[in-house]
Amino acid sequence: MKKLMNKAEDYVDEMLDGLILVHPSLVRDGESGRVIRRSAGARQGKVGIASGGGSGHLPLFTGYVGPGLLDTCAIGNVFEGPTVNSCLEAIRLADGGRGVLRLYGNYGGDRMNFDMAGDLLEDEGIVTTTVLGNDDIASGDASERDKRRGVAGLIYAYKLAGASAEAGADLETVTRVAAKAVAATRSIGLALSPCQVPTAAHPTFTLGEGEVEMGMGIHGERGLWRDGMKPADALVEEMIGRLLADRPEGAGERVSILVNSLGATPLEELFILYRRAAALLAEAGLSVVMPLVGPFATSMEMAGASISLCFLDDELAGLLATPADCPFWKVG
Amino acid sequence: MAARVENLAAAVARALAGIGPIERDLDAADAQLGDGDTGGMIARVIGRMAATDLSEDRDMGVALTKLAKAAAAATGSSLGTLVATGFLTVGKAVKGREEVPWGEWGPLLATARDAMAARGGAALGDKTVLDGLDAVAEAIGAQDTREAVAAAALSAGRRSLVNFRDRPCRMGRARLHAERSVGRDDPGMLALVLLMEASLSPEAPAA
Numbered sequence: 001m002k003k004l005m006n007k008a009e010d011y012v013d014e015m016l017d018g019l020i021l022v023h024p025s026l027v028r029d030g031e032s033g034r035v036i037r038r039s040a041g042a043r044q045g046k047v048g049i050a051s052g053g054g055s056g057h058l059p060l061f062t063g064y065v066g067p068g069l070l071d072t073c074a075i076g077n078v079f080e081g082p083t084v085n086s087c088l089e090a091i092r093l094a095d096g097g098r099g100v101l102r103l104y105g106n107y108g109g110d111r112m113n114f115d116m117a118g119d120l121l122e123d124e125g126i127v128t129t130t131v132l133g134n135d136d137i138a139s140g141d142a143s144e145r146d147k148r149r150g151v152a153g154l155i156y157a158y159k160l161a162g163a164s165a166e167a168g169a170d171l172e173t174v175t176r177v178a179a180k181a182v183a184a185t186r187s188i189g190l191a192l193s194p195c196q197v198p199t200a201a202h203p204t205f206t207l208g209e210g211e212v213e214m215g216m217g218i219h220g221e222r223g224l225w226r227d228g229m230k231p232a233d234a235l236v237e238e239m240i241g242r243l244l245a246d247r248p249e250g251a252g253e254r255v256s257i258l259v260n261s262l263g264a265t266p267l268e269e270l271f272i273l274y275r276r277a278a279a280l281l282a283e284a285g286l287s288v289v290m291p292l293v294g295p296f297a298t299s300m301e302m303a304g305a306s307i308s309l310c311f312l313d314d315e316l317a318g319l320l321a322t323p324a325d326c327p328f329w330k331v332g
Numbered sequence: 333m334a335a336r337v338e339n340l341a342a343a344v345a346r347a348l349a350g351i352g353p354i355e356r357d358l359d360a361a362d363a364q365l366g367d368g369d370t371g372g373m374i375a376r377v378i379g380r381m382a383a384t385d386l387s388e389d390r391d392m393g394v395a396l397t398k399l400a401k402a403a404a405a406a407t408g409s410s411l412g413t414l415v416a417t418g419f420l421t422v423g424k425a426v427k428g429r430e431e432v433p434w435g436e437w438g439p440l441l442a443t444a445r446d447a448m449a450a451r452g453g454a455a456l457g458d459k460t461v462l463d464g465l466d467a468v469a470e471a472i473g474a475q476d477t478r479e480a481v482a483a484a485a486l487s488a489g490r491r492s493l494v495n496f497r498d499r500p501c502r503m504g505r506a507r508l509h510a511e512r513s514v515g516r517d518d519p520g521m522l523a524l525v526l527l528m529e530a531s532l533s534p535e536a537p538a539a
Contacts, residue, residue: 081408108410
């Protein structure tokens, strides 16, 4: 698999160098330069939000640092969690004196490192809380939601918690909003072709030219089924059907939808998916608020798409509409 | 008969000397169900550990803690963080001591195993590196020479691979492929055995 890179081991650092050159609102920080923070630094008096995750998913996770979203993000190597030190630095750099929410996807390495960083920070007096994104319905049964992975739907937690923090809410409230956003969000993806970790010798999985895999995760985690390629409408019908079957208890009639490219799938095909998804949501009696279509959480060159639904009540709908600004997503 | 800092440094150096085939084997094992980069990650960890200067250190606790920090700085992967947790735990337990008798390493590894289980959330039987470590900790028990500890550890590690090969993984990403993990070695368990073979075997190249 061909990649535009120099040395594989420089992939992440050279990517970050380019990212901050293009977007001066972002700054590399931390001993190893593996924390991205807002150029203005943490705002005193505001609850901080620190996230983190492996590289290879831009705009997730690093790209969502900005007003109304994240304060900092720790970055790991491709498909590897950030180091303990980077997590620790991301939390410190997000601290504006009112505590820091650690908000990231439910992955083993990320969890261990943020937990260890929290232990090490106990003596520094920084109060932290944790909320884990777990929107991928294909990665675990509904009875095991705490084992599900976080994928593209994590951006709703970023947006909603970020809006709450920006409005001056305390740590308890920001944490509650983040947990509520996670509980309100469901995602499912499908893959058409694999990706490859820059330092690996082979793609993360193989998929036949005429095949599709439903439910695949953003690191190539195995999905629900693999079969011959089907028309877009049939795939969307299954995806929306599975998402609605898993809808949160008490979910209302407003929903935001994110149709996301996993990297190689073009906008044209995302709009084809959206067209049928919107019709299905209308048939289900749901009204769509702020539809999002584009690459929001990718897996490098993987072809495929995911659909996320975030079920909104008055509080979440209000927070979703407030201004936010990062290099890859602007609201208001 | 006891382990000193120079034994630690020599073991790390031997692991580094043998890292080439280990990296390839682990990448291949990880590629079965994962993204195929466990070998590269372990190579970074060992490389960073080997680059850690222990020449002035006498305190085993300080040396192990330095190696833990090196591992933690090299990677944020689950396995790498578990390695760091294990080294940190043993380092805390032997802080202030220049020698740790070989007969104490079984209980020390058991302490590391428990700390790693608490950090990562895996249980014994889940087919992870913890199962290999558990077998090694039990096998070396109260062996009181380096040679006896090495022989018991290698034998137990290899046996644990065989014992678990036909069982399903119940942790992490591999749990999603539980049925496909049957008949395959867990990359973490394999890493433990390959690294022990390089660092503990009598025939391993000297530092």
